[in-house]
Amino acid sequence: GNSVTQMEGPVTLSEEAFLTINCTYTATGYPSLFWYVQYPGEGLQLLLKATKADDKGSNKGFEATYRKETTSFHLEKGSVQVSDSAVYFCALSDPGNTGFQKLVFGTGTRLLVSP
């Protein structure tokens, strides 16, 4: 079946450091890929998405490129801030037989940014 694998956390960085959170996926067909962010005590917010190979999603300084050849969708940011501390979830959509979007999530990666 479809699955998403994320790097284990927590990832601990100093402010202004470069961030990479790895995400790889296994899927049949051509899923869309997503990064969601969960700030402490809150629900999930869509951070960025990509719907086909070589697409780059970007938002708030974060970027991720849909790499079909390596089945990856790594999240990057050039300079993190303390306010970026959160849990980041990689996900893919599984349209299934009905065309209904089902999301398959990774286990999440906690990012801790210190001043």
Next chain:
Amino acid sequence: SQTIHQWPATLVQPVGSPLSLECTVEGTSNPNLYWYRQAAGRGLQLLFYSIGIGQISSEVPQNLSASRPQDRQFILSSKKLLLSDSGFYLCAWSVQGKTQYFGPGTRLLVL
């Protein structure tokens, strides 16, 4: 614009008691609705989804049930809670097969 509400925000319940969590969406019609659970230290698991009033699909066998009595209302229920039902419950909506948007969640602790 569309908004999604969940309540209560936090709930502490004894084992064996009933449960009712509510989710409502504003600003859209005929949304697809979803219930997810996030257990401690784990990712999100899809529990139920609904494409219309009275239409519920269950993803995993469990102690919970879902209902959709109105177009923009989605309810998660249990007759008797188990310790393993503890977790963070998230409701989400989407328009057909488009991006899903999540509510603020309900944190449930079963003691």
